[in-house]
Amino acid sequence: MKKLSARRRHPLAAVVVLLLALAATGGLYAAFAPAGTAKADETAQSLAIEEGKKLYTVGCASCHGTGGQGTTDGPSLVGVGSAAVDFQVGTGRMPAQQPGAQVPRKKVIYSQAEIDQLAAYVASLGAGPITPKAGQYSPDGADIAKGGDLFRNNCAQCHNFTGEGGALTHGKYAPNLANVSPKHLYEAMQTGPQNMPSFPDTTMPEKEKKDIIAYVQAVNSDRTETPGGFKLGALGPVSEGLFAWVFGLGALIACAVWVAAHTAKAKKS
Amino acid sequence: MSTATETKNKKAPAGERVADWADGRLGIYTLAKANMRKIFPDHWSFMLGEIALYSFIVIILTGVYLTLFFHPSMNEVEYHGSYVPLQGQLMSEAFNSTMHISFDVRGGLLIRQIHHWGALIFLAAMFVHMMRVFFTGAFRKPREINWLFGFLLFFLGMFTGFTGYSLPDDLLSGTGVRFMQGAILSVPIIGTYISMFLFGGEFPGGDFVARFYSAHILLLPGIMLGLVVAHLILVVVHKHTHYQGPGRTNNNVVGMPLMPVYMAKAGGFFFLVFGVIAIVAAVATINPIWAIGPYRPDYVGTGAQPDWYMGFAEGLIRVMPGWEINLWGHTLVLGVFIPLLLFPLVLGAIAVYPFIESWITGDKREHHIAQRPRNAPTRTAFGVAWITAYGIMLVGGGNDIFATHFNLSINSITWFVRIFFFAGPVIAFIITKRICLGLQRRDHDKVLHGRESGIIKRLPHGEFVEVHEPLSAGDRYKLTAHEQYEPAELPPAVDENGVERKISRTEKLRVKLNKSYYGDGSQIAKPTAEEYKEITEGHGHH
Numbered sequence: 001m002k003k004l005s006a007r008r009r010h011p012l013a014a015v016v017v018l019l020l021a022l023a024a025t026g027g028l029y030a031a032f033a034p035a036g037t038a039k040a041d042e043t044a045q046s047l048a049i050e051e052g053k054k055l056y057t058v059g060c061a062s063c064h065g066t067g068g069q070g071t072t073d074g075p076s077l078v079g080v081g082s083a084a085v086d087f088q089v090g091t092g093r094m095p096a097q098q099p100g101a102q103v104p105r106k107k108v109i110y111s112q113a114e115i116d117q118l119a120a121y122v123a124s125l126g127a128g129p130i131t132p133k134a135g136q137y138s139p140d141g142a143d144i145a146k147g148g149d150l151f152r153n154n155c156a157q158c159h160n161f162t163g164e165g166g167a168l169t170h171g172k173y174a175p176n177l178a179n180v181s182p183k184h185l186y187e188a189m190q191t192g193p194q195n196m197p198s199f200p201d202t203t204m205p206e207k208e209k210k211d212i213i214a215y216v217q218a219v220n221s222d223r224t225e226t227p228g229g230f231k232l233g234a235l236g237p238v239s240e241g242l243f244a245w246v247f248g249l250g251a252l253i254a255c256a257v258w259v260a261a262h263t264a265k266a267k268k269s
Numbered sequence: 270m271s272t273a274t275e276t277k278n279k280k281a282p283a284g285e286r287v288a289d290w291a292d293g294r295l296g297i298y299t300l301a302k303a304n305m306r307k308i309f310p311d312h313w314s315f316m317l318g319e320i321a322l323y324s325f326i327v328i329i330l331t332g333v334y335l336t337l338f339f340h341p342s343m344n345e346v347e348y349h350g351s352y353v354p355l356q357g358q359l360m361s362e363a364f365n366s367t368m369h370i371s372f373d374v375r376g377g378l379l380i381r382q383i384h385h386w387g388a389l390i391f392l393a394a395m396f397v398h399m400m401r402v403f404f405t406g407a408f409r410k411p412r413e414i415n416w417l418f419g420f421l422l423f424f425l426g427m428f429t430g431f432t433g434y435s436l437p438d439d440l441l442s443g444t445g446v447r448f449m450q451g452a453i454l455s456v457p458i459i460g461t462y463i464s465m466f467l468f469g470g471e472f473p474g475g476d477f478v479a480r481f482y483s484a485h486i487l488l489l490p491g492i493m494l495g496l497v498v499a500h501l502i503l504v505v506v507h508k509h510t511h512y513q514g515p516g517r518t519n520n521n522v523v524g525m526p527l528m529p530v531y532m533a534k535a536g537g538f539f540f541l542v543f544g545v546i547a548i549v550a551a552v553a554t555i556n557p558i559w560a561i562g563p564y565r566p567d568y569v570g571t572g573a574q575p576d577w578y579m580g581f582a583e584g585l586i587r588v589m590p591g592w593e594i595n596l597w598g599h600t601l602v603l604g605v606f607i608p609l610l611l612f613p614l615v616l617g618a619i620a621v622y623p624f625i626e627s628w629i630t631g632d633k634r635e636h637h638i639a640q641r642p643r644n645a646p647t648r649t650a651f652g653v654a655w656i657t658a659y660g661i662m663l664v665g666g667g668n669d670i671f672a673t674h675f676n677l678s679i680n681s682i683t684w685f686v687r688i689f690f691f692a693g694p695v696i697a698f699i700i701t702k703r704i705c706l707g708l709q710r711r712d713h714d715k716v717l718h719g720r721e722s723g724i725i726k727r728l729p730h731g732e733f734v735e736v737h738e739p740l741s742a743g744d745r746y747k748l749t750a751h752e753q754y755e756p757a758e759l760p761p762a763v764d765e766n767g768v769e770r771k772i773s774r775t776e777k778l779r780v781k782l783n784k785s786y787y788g789d790g791s792q793i794a795k796p797t798a799e800e801y802k803e804i805t806e807g808h809g810h811h
């Protein structure tokens with residue numbers, strides 16, 4: 001103590017005191033203040049996980065195993081992340097039903113709250129892609145033209161030029177992207193469902209995902225302009241060829257039959 | 270009377286004077302006099318060629334308009350037109366100018382769509398027209414050359430269409446050009462050189478749009494126009510065929526004179542054709558290049574197909590197993606090269622058929638009566654078999670679209686196409702031949718026993734009979750006017766002097782084929798007058 005009191009007038013003493021004070025307040029704050037909210041979060045989180053686990057046990061465990069470890073009927077969900085669950089259950093793919101080449105989109109049977117709980121439970125099994133926030137996937141202000149270029153580069157080989165969908169081998173297919181919500185578009189890129197490759201932020205930053213979403217919404221939704229008239233499924237020459245044969249040539253042959261049938265009759269004299 | 274003499278003293282009306290002036294120099298009058306009375310028989314199937322002709326004219330007219338705005342250049346530019354989702358993208362000038370035509374030229378999009386729909390309809394009309402000629406035997410002497418002209422028009426039309434389709438330099442057509450280049454590369458030894466020559470270096474280079482452009486607007490349409498004119502001249506020279514019927518013989522044509530009746534009809538029909546194509550173009554999008562985007566060799570989209578007339582070539586390549594042979598460090602890509610060989614073979618099969626048939630029949634006479642398909646069962650069966658093979662390949666070319674839209678596996682479709690490319694024509698041949706023979710039998714019965722009236726009569730002793738209505742003499746003539754070939758026979762193996770006859774192998778083959786055409790089981794002998802008399806006069810008919 002003597003030593004301490006002896007140095008109390010040392011020029012650096014003030015600095016030391018200041019540092020100590022700062023450390024103390026910081027430490028105190030760290031010890032008390034956030035602990036309250038963190039606790040609250042944690043309890044909400046664990047509650048969600050708890051609820052999610054219940055839902056999971058009833059609806060998913062038969063295929064994915066009681067702890068998400070996977071069975072012969074479904075893959076392991078450890079590490080797939082909340083985004084995968086939000087996508088799979090939010091588009092109605094999960095729970096899967098009859099086996100087939102590919103699990104199809106169908107009617108969603110869980111509420112969004114329940115989906116969040118399921119997602120929380122699956123996320124608790126192992127870290128993975130996290131469900132995106134509205135700010136991440138909203139296409140507002142994104143560059144549509146850039147998105148188009150990215151789409152043609154990364155997606156068109158499976159989903160067609162404007163996301164009308166296309167065939168893959170053995171009955172599998174890349175679905176039509178019309179009316180897929182921005183969130184699910186984002187999550188599909190994040191998680192790469194089934195035969196689709198994933199496009200994590202490392203290879204495709206958030207900004208580019210937004211551009212793609214804006215492009216898909218511009219060219220393949222109810223708001224899409226079709227300056228040329230009916231787009232005939234936007235499937236390209238196959239539907240165009242059918243249309244030309246049936247409605248083009250068909251109509252013309254009907255005209256020919258009509259013209260030939262209306263012959264100038266010789267006047268009876 | 271007095272008015273007539275009065276006008277004589279007056280100057281002739283202006284129109285007449287112009288006509289006189291022209292006639293003095295061009296000799297139009299004699300030409301017109303000879304041809305104004307050219308006869309056109311009235312039957313819708315004779316108007317299919319007209320649909321092709323008029324759509325060709327529509328394509329030329331709209332094509333000329335497109336040349337006013339299209340820039341056949343591959344220089345890279347940045348897009349700043351009015352279509353937002355491509356704003357600021359890099360593209361070739363060709364693509365840029367097609368975007369400009371579509372969005373910023375008045376009526377541009379409509380004209381573009383008329384041009385493209387017109388092209389699809391033009392080729393479809395030529396196809397159907399060709400099939401009409403085929404199934405009615407209208408290709409027989411003296412019309413063989415015209416058959417070839419027609420076929421050549423169809424063949425060149427495919428390539429005119431293909432080069433036009435490639436001009437906008439969009440991602441879809443660029444993929445098609447790449448596909449074609451791949452096929453060229455598969456040709457052993459010279460493939461690489463041809464490709465280098467065509468594209469002026471490595472694909473895609475900076476030249477092919479300009480080169481395709483001159484082929485598309487000058488070379489090919491020029492040749493086609495010449496062929497069309499030659500085709501029409503031959504139609505006039507040979508006169509039209511007509512279907513058999515009372516008063517219609519191999520030496521006349523029954524129908525309407527060119528002037529004025531047929532001219533009015535034909536003129537009206539041109540506007541109908543133009544109108545229908547314009548309506549289709551106004552209602553339905555074709556080749557929406559704005560949605561497809563500009564070409565980049567490193568991008569590709571699924572659902573990349575050519576227009577329908579190249580669809581069967583696409584099918585050949587899609588369903589061909591990817592075989593390869595590696596020899597001394599060179600690769601022979603059979604998976605592409607075999608389809609490339611099959612492409613002309615499939616088309617050539619229908620083109621040379623008329624010559625094969627005339628060799629088999631050995632018939633060197635002129636024929637001006639269009640046959641009913643049922644009366645030439647083997648030919649009809651061959652035609653249907655050919656269409657089946659063609660159609661199956663079209664399915665192969667669209668296998669991905671059929672897969673997604675009928676919930677099928679693309680692999681099963683491919684296998685289906687592989688098997689039925691061979692089996693389908695055989696099945697179609699057998700079925701068609703049987704149907705034709707069945708129809709011949711029905712004609713036979715109709716002539717002898719009359720038409721089934723559907724009225725059932727109960728005779729006094731309780732028997733039920735169906736009343737048959739006899740046909741009119743005209744109808745009977747229609748069903749029996751065609752001639753039937755006797756099957757060929759090989760001459761006896763030894764001649765009258767007992768010397769062994771030398772019969773060439775080709776002659777043996779010819780007789781064999783001829784028998785399969787006209788022998789037992791390949792045609793039903795038509796009823797003879799005696800048979801008819803016996804039945805009608807003998808025990809009455811029922």
Ligand code: HEM
Pocket residue numbers: 325328329331332333335336339367370381384385388391426429430431432433434435436437485486490493555556
């Ligand atoms: C047999 C005749 C012809 C066929 C089958 C044909 C077919 C086509 C097709 C399918 C296209 C692509 C259109 C598109 O979707 O963008 C095209 C483009 C074009 N054609 Fe033709 N065409 C024919 C004759 C002509 C002629 C005679 C001309 C000019 C004199 C012409 C001028 C053009 C031009 C300038 C383009 C490029 C502009 C564009 O793509 O919109 N075509 N043609």
